[in-house]
Amino acid sequence: MIVDEFDVIVIGGGHAGCEASLAAARLGLKTIVFTLSVDNIAFMPCNPHIGGSSKGHLVREIDALGGEMGKNIDKTYLQSKMLNKSKGPAIHSLRAQADKMEYSKSMKMILQSQKNLTVKQAEIEEILFEELDANEDSSLLHDGYERKVIGVKTVTGLTYKGKTVILCTGTYLKSRCLCGESISYTGPNGLQPSNLLSKSLIEGGVELRRFKTGTPARMDGNSIDYSKMEVQTGDTPVIPFSFDTNPDDIQKEQYNCYLTYTNEKTHEIIRNNIDRSPIYAGIIEGIGPRYCPSIEDKVVKFPDKIRHQVFIEPEGSGTNEMYVDGMSSSMPEDVQIQMYRTVPGLENCVIVKNAYAIEYDCLCSGQLYPTLELKKIRGLFSAGQFNGSSGYEEAAAQGLFAGINASMQILGKPYLSIDRSEGYIGVLVDDIVTKDNLEPYRMMTSRAEYRLLLRQDNADIRLRKKGYEVGLISEEKYQALLQKEDQILKETERLKGIKVGASKDVQDFMDRHDSPRLKTAASLSELICRPELNYENISELDPDRPTLSKDVIEQVEINIKYEGYIERQQRQVDKFKKMENKKIPADINYDDVLSLRLEARANLKKFRPINVGQASRISGVNPADISVLLVYLENYNRSNNNH
Amino acid sequence: MFFKEDTICAIATAMIDAGIGIIRVSGDRTLEIVNNLYIDAKGNHSLKNYESHTINYGFIVDENDNKIDEIMISIMKAPRSYTKEDVVEINSHGGRLIMESILNLLIKNGCRLAEPGEFTKRAFLNGRIDLTRAEAVMDLIHAQNEFSMKNSELQIGGILFNKIEALRKEILYEMAFIESAIDDPENYDLTGYDERLSKKNEEWINKLDYLINTSDEGIIRKDGIKTVIIGKPNAGKSSLLNKLAGEEKAIVTDIEGTTRDIIEETIRLDDIVLRVLDTAGIRDTDDKVEKIGVERAVKSAQSADLILYIIDSTDDSVSDDERISELILEKHVIVLLNKNDISDSISILEKDIHNIYGSNIPVIKTSMVSDTGIEELKKIITDMFFNGNLVPKEEVYVTNLRQKEALINAFESLKKVEASIEASMSEDFYSIDLMNAYAFLGEIIGQEVDEDLVEEIFSKFCMGK
Secondary structure (H helix, E strand, O other): OEEEEEEEEEEOOOHHHHHHHHHHHHOOOOEEEEEOOHHHOOOOOOOOEEEOOOHHHHHHHHHHHOOOHHHHHHHHEEEEEEEOOOOOHHHOEEEEEEOHHHHHHHHHHHHHHOOOEEEEEOOEEEEEEEEOOOOOOHHHOOOOOOEEEEEEEEOOOOEEEEEEEEEOOOOOEOOEEEEOOEEEOOOHHHOOOEOOHHHHHHHOOOOEEEEEEEEOOEEEHHHOOHHHOEEEOOOOOOOOOOOOOOHHHHOOOOOOEEEEEOOHHHHHHHHHOHHHOOOOOOOOOOEOOOOOOOHHHHHHHOOOOOOOEEEEEEOOOOOOEEEEEOOOOOOOHHHHHHHHOOOOOOOOOOEEEOOEEEEEEEEOOOOEOOOOEEOOEEOEEEOHHHHOEOOHHHHHHHHHHHHHHHHHHHHOOOOOOOOOOOOHHHHHHHHHHHOOOOOOEOOOHHHOOOOOOOOHHHHHHHHHHHHHHHOOOOHHHHHHHHHHHHHHHHHHHHHHHOEEOOOHHHHHHHHHOOOOOOOOOEEHHHHHHOOOOOOOOOHHHOOOOOOOOHHHHHHHHHHHHOHHHHHHHHHHHHHHHHHHOOEOOOOOOHHHOOOOOHHHHHHHHHHOOOEHHHHHHOOOOOHHHHHHHHHHHHHHHHHHHHO | OOOOOOOEEEEOOOOOOOOEEEEEEEOOOHHHHHHHOEEOOOOOOOHHHOOOOEEEEEEEEOOOOOEEEEEEEEEEOOOOOOOOOOEEEEEEEOOHHHHHHHHHHHHHOOOEEOOOOHHHHHHHHOOOOOHHHHHHHHHHHHOOOHHHHHHHHHHHHOHHHHHHHHHHHHHHHHHHHHHHHHHOOOOOOOOOHHHHHHHHHHHHHHHHHHHHHHHHHHHHHHHOEEEEEEEOOOOOHHHHHHHHHOOOOOOOOOOOOOOOOOEEEEEEEOOEEEEEEEOOOOOOOOOHHHHHHHHHHHHHHHOOOEEEEEEEOOOOOOOOOHHHHHHHHHOEEEEEEEOOOOHHHOOOOHHHHHHHHOOOOOEEEOEOOOOEOHHHHHHHHHHHHHOOOOOOOOOOOOOOHHHHHHHHHHHHHHHHHHHHHHOOOOHHHHHHHHHHHHHHHHHHOOOOOOHHHHHHHHHHHOOOO
């Protein structure tokens, strides 16, 4: 039975699925999101926080583009902190402890209140494909498409037709959880897995593989002795994630986190039982993330470290469960109990939920266009852990990106593209699309080459315009952004233009601030460049300054203080863009490009990059191959121009 | 294969009478054309039957099968050849006449004479060699002297590659450490790191500084040492140029100010190439045209590597221009006390020069009429530049401007790292400049693709076509 027809069908109601379905519905498209459990929408099956190093950047960018994650965490946080404040502004990053259940409830309500969006609890067992229709608009036909998607079928036998489908299946595809020798065939936290969809995808020509990830135990808070741990408090005042949240609206009393450490005893227990870990015993086939290692991995990888950090974090206001950050594990539960009880403060801990590792099906690299659409199947998009990433923020960012691009395809508008110099989302998508990722992909600051430009504080300036162009940012908000940009520019110019002379007052001021006396007149911006001076403390030398918001002042100050660095980074970007702009013709035959090494040729054929920049980032393609390719393209263009 | 063009031929060895000469043919029609001109010992046109990468005995014959020369012929079939096309190399007897007649036969039968560098051009366009190597080969073709040739060969062989690569590895290690520490502060500690990096950075700066300095010499050697002859009008500048060049180049008269423009001559002294510039005499003048000439003379002297300052020793004063004194203080200068044949009227002596310009300045007594001092001058010049330090045998010199520019850029980036460390900036700031240094060094060895270079090499290759 065909129930209904939709523009966009989203499979999965996790962080990717929420953003994807909201974006499509908000762009006016008839959208449905399927979830195995409506009560677990936007569920956080692992750590109870949003943001953190580089992930905080992603949340800000999601917000700048018109996504929901930032707004939702602003409403439901328990504690919030700006990390790395002692470092440069590029690596400042916001992290908030989430009230898990509230976060999930709040997101569910947002979805259910969204116009054009249907939320449906059902397991999808089949994606419906059809051969391509040659009479269709040829601009939509990519030479790589082999078939197109036309809808989905539920396990209860209902058919939902759809122009596009977005796969956001997270860790649920044929998942199994491992705790030592014990294996349970469930999704995370004992939830129902999705066991049938993989087969349908494979039949549609999609290649799948197994990845794994893990989570630590949740402790009964009453069994923890916090007096043996260091208290970690939040910032006051709290800075919101969303550019649209008024900071005054979200200040509240915050929960504490706690810091403690493992020790030699912990490590000894792990070493003595390592043969009982499913990974080391060879039971787990999936490949886990290096950057989010289990405690077993850390002990094996860093044998000389005498201790590892352990953060104890609240799971929510409605529970006394505490999350043991830094000690994820797939050891048998009896080893877990011994191991956790060696940690100061956890001597008498009672485990509410044991730690486990989870294995699941996800997409092999090389099957996606930079729009997150599958190369072979028109209209089939995918996002989140299904694409081989890990993390809520990575999932949400891809969900939003795929949701927008599925919508753009239906609306016949230009796809959203964000390159590596424009946002962490650009880095994330590019890495997912071009790299042969052999383990779950986690966002990291070091993955962003141009991070001084990609700060969390300027995500709105970088990306709001794109959000406005696709239609997720309102005219009003866009105008506010333009005004902010204008103020930043004018104030920066003003500070460059005003000079102060070496008068007695000025020299006294310098003495008071331990700043070298002026030898000649200097502009206010030159003063701000001095490490001991800033916009705030030179105000007495600048009596006529306009009243500006904190956000504007922050940008002005960063622009002035780090001008030289920003300029140099900008030049790197210009160079990078040159390569990005060297397009590779879609019909290129890599067999004609002589002298490519075999591996490079195979990978170029597999990934089919759209430009030389992208080609240069593909695994197994080295600079010599790129120069060969450049020469080929130059020849190709020259001979084509001669015709 | 996408690069389809004529089949080309050229003599690959020097065009001199030697024991053996090699003629190379490359292109789609190579086997067909050469087959017509080749017979084996049994008199059959059997070239087409030979396997690739074999060397075979036989004869080159003309259209009527008349034997021209007894030869060995090697066959390298596409794509396993230098140009990735079918290539044949004919090892003939090295006489000029024989080689020329074989070449003419080839041309008559459908080959085209290759342009300079054309085999390399094809190798490059067909993806056989990468940009840096293409560049080095281009330099080799355009090399003016043995020094440059050796250096280009060294570049191709990869000594420069190894040096730069080693530096890059070290920089990469530090970049990776900083990145790791930013992402994983628990396991990578940055305490005291700035001091450690600062030390390393200083070493890198010194190494680059050294390479940049040798690159100066490299450029001098390649383009020739820019040698400028200056002196008052009619002191004998043009005569000196003529003596060095061994032929009449400049107009030599007794009228002051005859040389109004700059005359340039390339002169070879053993292994060194001198680019000698004869200038207008430096003096105050009212003649407009000559004035321009004088200005140019000063300018070109300012950019000289070596100045030959010629003084008329019968003159009563040493200099009437302080611009000359300035130049002498800054440059390598050799003073020539000319007109030494007119012994009874000599008024300026060696000690006068040493009194004015210091005792380190070499002074030679010369006469253009009796050829006195010319050999001594040549010897001093050779000694000055050879002092034992400038032997290119194993040392690498960066000989092209693009590479030098990249070196300087890398150097400056590291200087910025130093400045950032001194200003106590956090690690993520100086990693920007480390990244730049790394990329600039990569451009030199083709590990970082500079797409401008593609165009540059294309324009070099396609020049005159």
